[in-house]
Amino acid sequence: MISVVVPFYNAAEHLPRALECLETLDDVEILLINDGSTDASPEIAENWGNGRVIHQEHSGIAAARDRGIREATGEWIWFVDSDDTFDPCILERLSAASDGVDLVVCRAHHYDSRGRIRVMEGVADEIVVEDLKEAIFDGTVRGYVWNKLFRAEVLKRAIDRADRRQRLSSLEDLMLLLDALPEIRKTRLIPFIGYHYRERSGSAIHSDPQRLENTSICAETLAKLGAPSSFRVWFEAVPGIATTAHARVPDARKLQLPLLKYLTPPALLQTWSSGHRREAVHGAVMAVTVPIGVYSPLYRARHAMEKLLVRTKC
Structure with a gap:
């Protein structure tokens, strides 16, 4: 079984669309992690009725994802951002490529705040990578977690190394991937474009004053790994x-x-x-x-x- 972790914070505007997409998934465990929202999104999640809603005090998206990882009971874990959408076949395609690996990566469409679309991350032909950090060094694999299917035991061990990640206000997904590196033996990259990521003008990439510092922390971590x-x-x-x-x-x-x-x-x-x-x-x-x-x-x-x-x- 696959556990789908959806952290959200004050997402009342976009959450209904995400829940509509989640309704297309079969035989999955859906965990909706409310990170201390103060708008109507907790009620929207509770009224939906098709997933398990977990409430916590506002602690940031890294802590919300970690909570989802701890609560997940599936063999695999997939993350969805509350303001994005995805191809209805994404889990079928990711799951079909999961044999013998700990991580499966597909490609995604990136919609920027000006409406431009580009294909992000991944490969044109399916490959299996045995040294994931080299694929991160050259940019073939990026830190985003929503286009990746993780073996659950990999993430459950990785979150034990969560201290540095908890303090990042952006790029916390890359730090989660780096924490998981020692546990990931093989990664399969597939050319399927399965996720639709929407960059909004108020997102962390635009508004986080700590973005440069967070990027530097990630870069230093990767430099120590030989980047x-x-x-x-x-x-x-x-x-x-x-x-x-x-x-x-x-x-x-x-x-x-x-x-x-x-x-x-x-x-x-x-x-x-x-x-x-x-x-x-x-x-x-x-x-x-x-x-x-x-x-x-x-x-x-x-x-x-x-x-x-x-x-x-x-």
Whole structure:
């Protein structure tokens, strides 16, 4: 049996749609973890009647997921975010690929806050990976948990290493995956696009002031596992600098300058060679423009021009 863990917090606007999707699943255990919501979402969950609702004080999504892991009775565990949707066949496809492995990963559609869609994570052809950390280093596998089917015993052992993850306000899913690494022997990646992730303007990726610090904690953890210098380019430095510009963070340059130490010519060349060519080029531009204080205004000008072009096409 598969246990489906759905943590939620003040999700009254989106939870009904998620529950509607969950109704398409057969022979599963559904655990709805209310992380201290103050809106109508607990009542919505209780009135639904098709799952087990567990209430706890507001402790953050990492603690809510951990609670779901502890309460799960299935052999496998799958996570769903309360504001996302998925293909009705996702569990059938993930389960069919689970023989002989501890983790199954599918691909997902990413809908950004401007309505753009892209395919994220995964492979074009099915493969079995024996060293998961190498797939994380090169970006083939990312930290998201909602496109992954975990063997339950793997996660139950992993949450014993939860202390550092509990304090992260974002990227806590990547830390869960890293905590599970020692328990995962084999991983199967399938090309099926089964999950639909929606990035909203109020999500942590946009609004969390600790995002840079959390990213640094994850990057340091992976560096200790042997991540190459290219990893910090595409995972930490490039998105970190771009995010401060996009969010119009006050004194953004003070936050950007420390990240430049990762944008060395050898690291950028390695990033290019590893397939992250867009990040390599972006990083090279940052290495030149951040020191002289023009990166943020150039970034915002380009962003404004893109929005204008979209309106013109409409």
